[in-house]
Amino acid sequence: MSWRSCFYFLRAAHKTLYTLQEQLGLLGRSGIRPSSTMAQTVTPILSVLPTRGLVDEKFKVALENLPPRFPVTLHSLHQSEDKDYWEAFGYYVSDDRGRVTVSEDASLGGTYKGVEPMGLLWSMHPVPGSRTGLRLRKMDVQSPMVVLISAYKGHAFEGFREQPPLASALTERWYMAPGVQRIDIREGGVIGTIFIPPGPGPFPGVLDMWGGGGGLVEYRSALLASHGFVSLALDYLSPKVAVADDQSLVYFEKAFNIIQQHPQVIKDRVGICGLCLGASVTLNVAAYSESVSPRCCVCISGSHVLPAAKSLSYVINDGYKHMDKLLVDEQNRMVWRHAILPITTNPDEKLDMGRIKCPLLLVNGDDDQSKATVESAEDIAKMMRAAGNEHLLTTLNYHDAGHLIEPPYTPHFRASNFIIQHLQQKVLVLWGGKTKPHADAQEDSWQKILSFLREHLYPCPSSSIPQAKL
Amino acid sequence: MAQTVTPILSVHPTRGLVDEKFKVALENLPPRFPVTLHSLHRSEDKDYWEAFGYYVSDDRGRVTVSEDVSLGGTYTGAEPMGLLWSMRPVPGSRTGLRLRKMDVRSPMVVLISVYKGHVFEGFREQPPMASAVTERWYMAPGVQRIDIREGAVRGTIFIPPGPGPFPGVLDMWGGGGGLVEYRSALLASHGFVSMALDYMSFETFKTHDECLSYFEKVLSIIQQHPQVIKDRVGICGLSLGATVTLTMAAYCKSISPRCCVSVSGSHVFPYGVSLAEVFQFKEMDMGKARLDEQKRVIWHDMILPIPTDPQRKVAMGRIKCPLLVVNGDDDQNWATVESAEDMAKMMRAAGNDHLLTTLTYHDAGHLIEPPYIPHFRASNFIIQHSKQKVVMLWGGQTKPHSDAQEDSWEKILAFLRQHLYPCPSSSLPQAKL
Numbered sequence: 001m002s003w004r005s006c007f008y009f010l011r012a013a014h015k016t017l018y019t020l021q022e023q024l025g026l027l028g029r030s031g032i033r034p035s036s037t038m039a040q041t042v043t044p045i046l047s048v049l050p051t052r053g054l055v056d057e058k059f060k061v062a063l064e065n066l067p068p069r070f071p072v073t074l075h076s077l078h079q080s081e082d083k084d085y086w087e088a089f090g091y092y093v094s095d096d097r098g099r100v101t102v103s104e105d106a107s108l109g110g111t112y113k114g115v116e117p118m119g120l121l122w123s124m125h126p127v128p129g130s131r132t133g134l135r136l137r138k139m140d141v142q143s144p145m146v147v148l149i150s151a152y153k154g155h156a157f158e159g160f161r162e163q164p165p166l167a168s169a170l171t172e173r174w175y176m177a178p179g180v181q182r183i184d185i186r187e188g189g190v191i192g193t194i195f196i197p198p199g200p201g202p203f204p205g206v207l208d209m210w211g212g213g214g215g216l217v218e219y220r221s222a223l224l225a226s227h228g229f230v231s232l233a234l235d236y237l238s239p240k241v242a243v244a245d246d247q248s249l250v251y252f253e254k255a256f257n258i259i260q261q262h263p264q265v266i267k268d269r270v271g272i273c274g275l276c277l278g279a280s281v282t283l284n285v286a287a288y289s290e291s292v293s294p295r296c297c298v299c300i301s302g303s304h305v306l307p308a309a310k311s312l313s314y315v316i317n318d319g320y321k322h323m324d325k326l327l328v329d330e331q332n333r334m335v336w337r338h339a340i341l342p343i344t345t346n347p348d349e350k351l352d353m354g355r356i357k358c359p360l361l362l363v364n365g366d367d368d369q370s371k372a373t374v375e376s377a378e379d380i381a382k383m384m385r386a387a388g389n390e391h392l393l394t395t396l397n398y399h400d401a402g403h404l405i406e407p408p409y410t411p412h413f414r415a416s417n418f419i420i421q422h423l424q425q426k427v428l429v430l431w432g433g434k435t436k437p438h439a440d441a442q443e444d445s446w447q448k449i450l451s452f453l454r455e456h457l458y459p460c461p462s463s464s465i466p467q468a469k470l
Numbered sequence: 471m472a473q474t475v476t477p478i479l480s481v482h483p484t485r486g487l488v489d490e491k492f493k494v495a496l497e498n499l500p501p502r503f504p505v506t507l508h509s510l511h512r513s514e515d516k517d518y519w520e521a522f523g524y525y526v527s528d529d530r531g532r533v534t535v536s537e538d539v540s541l542g543g544t545y546t547g548a549e550p551m552g553l554l555w556s557m558r559p560v561p562g563s564r565t566g567l568r569l570r571k572m573d574v575r576s577p578m579v580v581l582i583s584v585y586k587g588h589v590f591e592g593f594r595e596q597p598p599m600a601s602a603v604t605e606r607w608y609m610a611p612g613v614q615r616i617d618i619r620e621g622a623v624r625g626t627i628f629i630p631p632g633p634g635p636f637p638g639v640l641d642m643w644g645g646g647g648g649l650v651e652y653r654s655a656l657l658a659s660h661g662f663v664s665m666a667l668d669y670m671s672f673e674t675f676k677t678h679d680e681c682l683s684y685f686e687k688v689l690s691i692i693q694q695h696p697q698v699i700k701d702r703v704g705i706c707g708l709s710l711g712a713t714v715t716l717t718m719a720a721y722c723k724s725i726s727p728r729c730c731v732s733v734s735g736s737h738v739f740p741y742g743v744s745l746a747e748v749f750q751f752k753e754m755d756m757g758k759a760r761l762d763e764q765k766r767v768i769w770h771d772m773i774l775p776i777p778t779d780p781q782r783k784v785a786m787g788r789i790k791c792p793l794l795v796v797n798g799d800d801d802q803n804w805a806t807v808e809s810a811e812d813m814a815k816m817m818r819a820a821g822n823d824h825l826l827t828t829l830t831y832h833d834a835g836h837l838i839e840p841p842y843i844p845h846f847r848a849s850n851f852i853i854q855h856s857k858q859k860v861v862m863l864w865g866g867q868t869k870p871h872s873d874a875q876e877d878s879w880e881k882i883l884a885f886l887r888q889h890l891y892p893c894p895s896s897s898l899p900q901a902k903l
Contacts, residue, residue, distance in 0.1 A: 043635070043699070043892050045661050050483030050490060051610045057483060065887070067894035098894055146611065150632070168632030170612030177484045178579065179603030199583070199601035202476070228478050266476070454498070459476050461500035461531055 042066065046151050046167040052144065054226055055173050055219075056408050056446060058117055061102040063151055063167075066094040073110065073152040074102060075160055076120035077127075078145060084134055086411060088112065088124040091155040100151075109155065112436070120149060121173075122439035124411040128158065133417035133428050136410060141222040142182060144172035173409075175219045177226035182218075190255050191235040193218050194262070195225030201264035204271070204457030205230040207256050207294075211276030211301075212316060214238055214421045220273070223407055227450055229457065230265050232258065236281070236312070237421055246311055252285050256292040269457045271358075273298040273449070276371065276403065280306050280315070280351075287355040296359040296456035298449055301368055301403045303376035304351040304383075305340040316421070333415045333430040337372045343379045353380050354387025361394045361452045363445045365401025369432035373403075396448060398441035402433020408443040475499065479584055479600040485577065487659055488606045488652075489841050489879060491550055496525075496533040496584055496600075503527045506543065506585040507535060508593055509553035510560075511578060517567055519844060521545065521557040524588040542588065545869070553582060554606075555872035557844040561591065566850035566861045569843060574655040575615060577605035606842075608652045610659035615651075618665065623688055625667040626651050627695070628658030634697035637704070637890030638663040640689055640727075644709030644734075645670070647854050653706070656840055660883055662890065663698045665691070669714065670854060678721075685718050689725045702890045704791075706731040706882070709804065709836065713739070713784070720788040729792040729889035731882055734801060734836045736809035737784040737816075738773040766848045766863040768802050776805070776812045786813050787820025794827045794885045796878045798834025802865035806836075829881060831874035835866025841876040 044066045053059055061074065075089040090107030092100045103117035112119030126134045138145055150165035176182065179198025185191065193216060197203055206229045210217040214237035221233035234255050235241055241251070260270050272294045274282035279302020286297050288308055306315045327335040344350055362380065364373040377395050384390040398405070402414065418429040433441075482493045494507065508522040523540030525533045536550035545552035559567045571578055583598035609615065612631025618624065626649060630636055639662045643650040647670035654666035667688055693700050705727045707715035712735020719730045760768040777783060795813065797806040810828050817823035831838070835847065851862035866874075 041892060042894055044894075045887065045891060046632070050486055051659070052485035052605070052607070053483055065891050065894060070894070148612075148631075164633045168612075170610070170631045172485075172611050174485070177603070178605050179581075179601070198581075198603045199479070200597045200599075226484070454478065458478065458498050459474060461475055461477075461498060461503070 042070070042153065042166055044072075044151055044167050046149065046169045048149055048169045048171040051169075052172040052174065054177060055145070055175050055223060055410070058103075059171060060117070061120065061149055063092075063094065063100040064098060066098040066100065068094060068096045068098050070094045070098065071154050072100060072166070073154065073156045074100070074107075074120060075150045075152055075165070076124060077148040077150070077160075078124065078136075080134075080136055081139055082134070084130050085127040086124040086136055087127050087160065088120050088122075088411075089157070089160075090116070090119055110157070118409050118439075118443075121147070121409040122411055122442070123435060125413070133415065135413060135416035137217070138175060138219050139217070141175040141218045144174045147171050147173060175222040175226070180222065180225045182222070185232065185258060187258055188254055189241070190251065190258060191238070191241050192216065192255060192258075193221065193233045194259070195221050195231045195233070196262075196264060197225050197228050197230065201230075202266045203228060203230045203264055204269035204295075204453070205259040205262065205265040206232070206453065206457070207252075207259055207270065207272045208233050209236065209272070209274040209278030209281055211278055212237065212421065213418060220407055224273075224453075229453060230259060230262060237277075249285055249289050252281060253289055253292045256285070256294070260292075266457075266459065269295050269459065271296040271298070271453060271457050273300075273453075274302060275300040275405070276302060277312075277316070278302070280304070281312075283351050283353070283356070284308065286358060286360070287351050287353065294358055296361070296452065297356075298361045298363065298452065300363045300405050300445070300449075301365065301371060301373050302362070303340060303371055303373055304353055304380050305343060305349065305372075305376055306351065307349055308351050329430060331415075331428075333428045334418075335430050336370050337368060337432075339372075341372050341375060343372070343375050350379075353383040354389060356384065356389055356392060359392050359394070359452070359456050361396070361449065363396045363398075363405055363449065365398045365403060365405060365433055365438065365441055367400045367432040367434065367437075368403040369430040370403040394452070396445060398437065398445065400434045400437035401441035402438050403431040404433075405438075405445055406442055408446050409439070410442065412438040412442075475503070475586065475599055477505075477584055477600050479582065479602045481582055481602045481604040483604075484602075485605040485607065487610060488578070488608050488656060488843070491536075492604060493550070494535040494553065494582055496527065497531060499527040499531040499533065501527060501529045501531050503531065504587050505533060505599070506587065506589045507533070507540075507553060508583045508585060508589075508598070509557060510581040510583070510593075511557065511569075513567075513569055514572055515567070517563050518560040519557040519569055520560050520593065521553050521555075521844075522589070522593075523549070523552055543590070551842050551872075551876075554580070554842040555844060555875070556868060558846070566848065568846060568849035570650070571608060571652050572650070574608040574651045577607045580604050580606060608655040608659070613655065613658045615655070618691065620691065621687075622684065623667075623691065625649065625665050625688070626654065627663065627665045627692070628654050629663050629695075629697060630658050630661050634663075635699045636661060636663045636697055637702040637728075637886070638692040638695065638698040639665070639886065639890070640692055640703070640705045641666050642669060642705075642707040642711030642714055644711055645854060646851060653840060657706075657886075662886060663692065663695060669711075682718070682721055682723075685714065686722050686725045689718070689722070689727070693725065699890075699892065702728050702892065704729040704731070704886055704890050706733070706886075707735060708733040708838070709735060711735070713737070716784045716786070716789070716793075719791060719793065720784050720786065727791055729794070729885065730789075731794045731796065731885065733796045733838050733878070733882075734798065734804060734806050735795070736773060736804055736806055737786055737813050738776060738805075738809055739782055739784070762863060764848075764861075766861045767851075768863050770802050770805055772805075774805050774808060776808055783812075783816075786816040787822060789817070789822060789825060792825050792827070792885070792889050794829070794882065796829045796831075796838055796882065798831045798836065798838060798866055798871065798874055800833045800865040800867065800870075801836045802863040803836040827885070829878060831870065831878065833867040833870035834874035835871050836864040837866075838871075838878055839875055841879050842872070843875065845871040845875075
């Protein structure tokens with residue numbers, strides 16, 4: 001077998017890169033060199049460092065060996081687990097030394113502008129011709145997100161498939177740091193996944209819950225474990241989990257105990273983090289549970305407006321009862337934020353925030369079209385002020401951010417497809433937010449969430465330990 | 471007491487290329503708290519290697535390895551990468567070990583831990599306060615690895631991601647033999663199509679010409695690859711591989727390298743015979759080999775004095791391409807510094823010494839590898855033709871040798887980029903701003 005046929009045979013083994021490249025027609029079967037003479041005189045060197053990073057790690061994309069003042073487009077391409085293609089691009093001009101440094105130079109146009117080191121990730125959107133209402137989520141956290149970064153000649157806004165790039169580099173983005181363990185939890189009816197950082201521990205713990213879309217969403221937990229927290233991603237809405245009709249908090253208390261009792265967890269250092277419906281559950285547990293008390297709580301895009309001591313399915317159904325307040329915009333997207341407005345003054349219709357005994361961090365976007373989180377946060381502050389526990393509250397409001405405030409650099413989308421679980425109905429939901437402010441909110445809030453969790457869950461070093469004499 | 475100290479240990483990047491620097495940091499310690507940072511790696515041969523440094527946290531309870539000073543251990547001073555390059559086999563290990571990654575498709579996994587106090591032994595007996603795992607890769611994502619088996623040619627080609635075309639590099643290791651891929655994998659991670667060649671295990675050549683045509687064939691394999699720029703192929707060799715490199719640069723007729731890198735090599739044909747005869751494993755004149763007090767073999771004097779007879783060395787005057795020569799002046803295996811001086815003399819006489827750049831690293835030894843790989847002054851070695859197992863003295867002092875690896879690698883990459891990557895044409899229309 002000649003080496004040439006070896007090459008073509010083994011090419012198939014490198015599925016990820018070649019699936020992308022073959023789709024884009026970049027490498028013809030005959031392996032023809034780029035035909036343009038101009039391309040042959042421009043052989044830039046493209047680098048991405050680190051080549052393999054955590055999802056929340058910044059990277060440095062740089063080009064060198066270009067002619068001076070040469071226009072290029074930097075392009076990113078990712079094929080999601082759902083097999084859709086997402087891309088972003090920025091326009092640059094090389095400096096007098098023929099270099100482009102994305103972390104320092106300004107993008108002159110494309111899907112992002114200005115000096116944006118991570119623009120090639122957070123400004124991604126589905127490529128033209130894609131299905132509509134897409135959302136980018138990594139469900140398998142044991143493999144990385146693979147992103148192809150390419151440099152094209154000139155300032156292109158389309159036709160990335162038709163022309164070969166000047167250069168490409170592949171980078172991996174991981175939710176799990178090396179050494180993080182992933183363990184399926186099926187215990188006493190509780191369904192979830194626990195992630196444990198490397199090392200002997202013991203570690204603080206976090207119970208981590210997503211929103212009303214349901215399912216077992218692991219990526220934030222995986223990332224928390226990569227930052228030193230034992231984290232349990234909890235599935236609390238699937239039909240398998242018969243909790244929806246449960247009027248008590250038993251399921252969540254069980255899940256909390258699973259973390260607390262783990263041999264590598266510091267018993268009195270377990271917190272709860274939730275988004276959307278998960279945030280409401282978080283507040284419910286923090287305020288009303290008699291058997292568990294979280295050390296601190298993080299509520300992202302959540303609300304306290306839900307009747308206490310009612311089952312989750314009651315809560316969910318209740319939300320959809322206010323159909324007159326559920327708007328549909330001109331693009332047929334559901335706008336749910338008005339469902340709880342105005343914020344009720346009836347104490348039976350919301351959680352008693354005066355009962356909260358631990359530090360609480362609220363993270364909201366003021367362009368949230370799905371839930372009136374900013375108004376809820378104002379009411380929470382009012383209730384806590386009246387109850388005298390307001391010193392526990394920290395609120396972060398991000399201007400022009402939407403509902404889905406995720407870990408950093410994940411693309412923003414103003415609306416996406418959503419299945420209303422109990423109705424099994426597929427709709428298009430408007431989450432809100434403008435791309436750049438939303439991406440900034442994700443980056444900033446994640447840092448603050450990690451600091452908050454570290455501050456309250458990692459024991460302060462004892463000052464009575466003998467110190468080194470220098 | 472361990473329970474009241476829960477430091478947070480981080481390593482960035484969590485997964486890096488072998489030549490990428492990392493940042494190891496500790497926080498949430500008490501202020502002015504003594505700790506030991508420790509690294510542990512289990513090699514493919516199942517030996518354990520470790521390094522450690524002593525630190526004291528600052529007033530905010532932090533240790534930042536890239537900025538703070540190690541007060542002792544296997545390295546001292548402000549050494550961001552000391553936890554890697556100062557590694558050595560753990561106490562009780564087999565002797566004469568050498569750390570090499572033969573499977574480049576998987577990473578080197580290193581466990582970084584922090585221990586209370588300043589510890590120099592007993593790392594297995596006490597639990598650390600915290601640990602982190604980091605991966606070190608020779609292959610960047612997207613680099614392809616392809617086996618080459620074409621007639622007598624046995625090697626591995628590594629291709630960078632992207633459409634190309636790319637410059638090419640023929641990459642050869644030393645007389646220890648085998649197919650050593652890691653430098654090629656790393657070169658491909660930096661944008662060069664690179665071929666690692668196993669040139670020691672093939673049929674013997676009868677003549678010098680037969681030998682040359684074998685290497686010309688290898689070079690043409692790289693040149694003809696559809697993703698390689700035909701006139702931009704260079705050669706890089708270490709030790710005996712460097713001698714092969716110089717031979718090719720001087721004598722190949724139908725094909726010529728664009729540039730060459732010779733690491734710890736000599737233009738003097740080893741054992742006093744031509745290259746073809748070297749590969750025929752003729753009787754070597756081992757008379758000048760010495761043993762040191764620990765019975766380690768020193769081959770340094772074998773080619774000394776540098777012969778004046780032109781038949782016994784590569785005709786350096788015939789070299790027509792830029793040549794980078796990298797040596798350590800504590801090389802105990804080969805008289806590379808003396809050779810480099812003679813090379814320069816020959817090239818000066820021939821009028822081509824403008825092509826020559828020589829880097830001599832003080833107190834570096836023979837095995838100048840990519841950065842952050844541990845240094846070892848001697849290791850087990852099997853002499854190919856006699857199959858005799860000895861302990862070979864390579865030389866070098868750990869810190870200077872590691873600095874040499876780091877600095878020379880940067881310079882080798884810069885040299886290859888400069889000569890193999892086409893300069894962007896200045897006649898291209900430029901953006902009007």
